[in-house]
Amino acid sequence: MSNKLKIDREQTQWRSSTILRSLPIMLIPIAVAIISVLWLRMKLPAEQFNQQPQRDGTPITAIVVIIMFVSALIIFVRLGRPTISAFALVGFWTLITTSLAVRSGITSFFPALLVLPICAAGLLIDRSASIGLAVLASLLVTSLAWAKLQGYDLARQAPPSVFNRYPWLVSTVFWITLFWMVASMTWLLAGNLQRALQQSRAHAQDLEQLRSQLEQRVQAQTAELAQRTHRAEALYNISSALALPADITQILPLIAEQAHQLLHVDYTWIMLNHQCLAAYPHAAAHEPNVQIEPIPATKVMSISSKFGEHTALVLPFQLEHDQVLLILAGAAIAQANADDRALAEGLRDQAVVALNNQRLLAQVRDKAMLEERTRLARDIHDTLAQGLTGIVIQLGATQRALVYSPSESSTHLALASRMAREALAEARASVWNLRAPLLDAHSLTKAIQELAAHPMRPDLQVDVQIDGQALRLDLHDETALLRITQEALANVVKHSKAEHVSIQLIYGASSVELLIHDNGTGFDQTILTNQMQMTNHFGLIGMRERVAQIGGSLELSNQQGAVVHVQIPYNPPQTVLVEME
The missing domain is CATH 3.30.565.10 (Histidine kinase-like ATPase, C-terminal domain)
Structure with a gap:
């Protein structure tokens, strides 16, 4: 439900409730009039009432009309149409008071009754309706006063004789009735204002509480974001170290130190099988009592060391035929959440990457050495061995030439000398991995x-x-x-x-x-x-x-x-x- 619909519904409920509270107040004059007539009938002789001028209709008819009117107002309120009921109620009282004021004249009490619809309009409708009725009442009173000055008497009937016989009684009843109706209207208006003020204070308290909660949540999220940023920077620094040709004896202690600082644990060990490769603090690096049997998955367990009993988070990883363990021990392990475990797993994985990089580097170095040996052996065979073979052949030909044809011996010796120089050049080229001298x-x-x-x-x-x-x-x-x-x-x-x-x-x-x-x-x-x-x-x-x-x-x-x-x-x-x- 949108806020507009919610506000409209609250206003409808408030107006309906106000109208239902106003109905008993509007019935006060009728009730007072009935009680006053009954009291006078009991106190005065019957013949005095028989002298009253005859009026159209009977009191029963008026009562029936009032009951039907009030019932209609209640029905409109129950149907969710309080505005119609408010206009009808204000209009009815405006009509009654205006009629009484016109028939009784400007010097009577009845123009004062116009105060009631004016107050009711401001309470049930809005302030514009109250001002409008006040303007109409002022015009009515002004018109009656002008007519009186011009000699026109708009009163159709003389007031009842009882008004002349007991004016003090009529005045007392009238003003008391008016006072109580105005007080009732004021009480109802004040009650609405007080409820509105209480609701406003309650909303202000709710807003203040919500603001406090939001501040606490923002502070918590800011602290959490700062912690995650710090952890991300630490992981980045370790990753950067892994990308550089750094020695594993430098990387693993860095991982152990970061685990100690980021997770607030007391001790950190990085182990390969039962060998401790790195630890923090450094005094625990050669800890002989940390013996962990191979475990298949991450678990929290109790371990013992020379420093005492510890609650530890053990994170294993199978690296080929070896098991890598990251052990985090301390009281903070009991409060470790999912983010802490994820960070610990990330540190464990970086330790595994460092160890794997070391193994791959060793394999590459061994392979490079083997390839270099093979290359040298191949180059020696292709150059030195062949060159020496040619030299041996030329020297053998020189020996035969010295016996059978001495003049050709110098040719063979020169060729053998050239081959020896070429073999020497090839040997140097093989050592320095240069291209063949002929290709130079x-x-x-x-x-x-x-x-x-x-x-x-x-x-x-x-x-x-x-x-x-x-x-x-x-x-x-x-x-x-x-x-x-x-x-x-x-x-x-x-x-x-x-x-x-x-x-x-x-x-x-x-x-x-x-x-x-x-x-x-x-x-x-x-x-x-x-x-x-x-x-x-x-x-x-x-x-x-x-x-x-x-x-x-x-x-x-x-x-x-x-x-x-x-x-x-x-x-x-x-x-x-x-x-x-």
């Missing part, structure tokens, strides 16, 4: 042509063919293709007994292909059968690892000799076109 000065095509121009065995013929538009590839792709070419040529020298090798580099639309084909003995059948499970052929394993790292494919086959087929997609797909050197 040349493109991939030129680097492969340079390898072909200086084979490890002088009698080995190596041909190079470039198909398609030569492109500048990603550094890792070029390095991988060059290393694979070096390994393939080393295998030809060491194993295949080939006399001719063809290298074909094909630049396609979406990938580059490398084909190395020799006319030697080919691969052993066990290698071709178990290409993905090679364990004893480190050179081939290194080739496959390099191809896998750049997302390519390696296929080994025999076609009148060994065939190495490598296909690598462009990375990135948009490559830069370079000129052939």
Whole structure:
């Protein structure tokens, strides 16, 4: 229900109640008149009443009319139409008093009765109606006075003889009646004003109480908001610490301290299985008596320590095969609400994140170390081992040349010296993880042509063919293709007994292909059968690892000799076109 409808209903109820209270007051003159007539009839001789002039109608008729009128007013009030009843009541009394005033004249008592409808109009209708009736009464009295001055007597009948015989009695009854009616009207008006004042005071008290409640609620919400803001800032600080490469020995004590300050607990422990990783205060860090059995869910339980018995909130978390526990002990745990538990769970989760980050960092470091060892082993095999193999071969050729053809020994020694310098440069490049020395000065095509121009065995013929538009590839792709070419040529020298090798580099639309084909003995059948499970052929394993790292494919086959087929997609797909050197 809207406020307007509520106010309208209250006004209707107030007006109905006021009208019902006013009806007995309006009936006072009638009751006094009836009582006075009956008293005079008993005190005076009967013949004096028979001398009164005859009037139209009978008292019974007037009584019946008054009863019907009052009943109609009550019915309108019960039907929720108090305004109609108010206008009818005020209009009826205005009509009666005006009629009596006109018939009795200006010198009679009856014009004073106009006070009654004026008061009733102000009480039952509004102040404008009271002022209007006062204006009409003033005009009526003024008109009667003017008519008297002009010699016109508007009174139709002489007053009853009893008025002349007992004027003091009539005056006494009239004024007492008027006084009591005015007093009754005033009492009713004062009662309404007093009730309105009491209601106003009650509303003021309610408003004051509501204001006090609102202030308390605002203060409570402000304090709660400040607490939540402080907790959010603390969680943010911990999250920021987690995002930085900070040591876990700094993060976990920070979490324990924040739990102590935000939740107002006495002691805080962060444990991994039965090992205490952090605590607050720091004196409890090496607490030996805090032993918590694995629990499946958050619970409040009693624990013992060297500081005594504690009521503790234990928050577990299963991290792989280990259990992380955040233990909050102190009297404040008994009053912990849902927000406190949510904050405790958030702190627990951050501790878990810190521990998990430490584990992942350790795994990454181990993996990086393993990859670096593998890379160094692969680079040493592809560079130093191959270079040393070439040096050994050239030194052997030098020994044979000294016996059969001394003039060729200097050529072999020069080649061995060049290979030694190249192997030294490759070793340094592997240590510093730099690109291959050949790629520092040349493109991939030129680097492969340079390898072909200086084979490890002088009698080995190596041909190079470039198909398609030569492109500048990603550094890792070029390095991988060059290393694979070096390994393939080393295998030809060491194993295949080939006399001719063809290298074909094909630049396609979406990938580059490398084909190395020799006319030697080919691969052993066990290698071709178990290409993905090679364990004893480190050179081939290194080739496959390099191809896998750049997302390519390696296929080994025999076609009148060994065939190495490598296909690598462009990375990135948009490559830069370079000129052939």
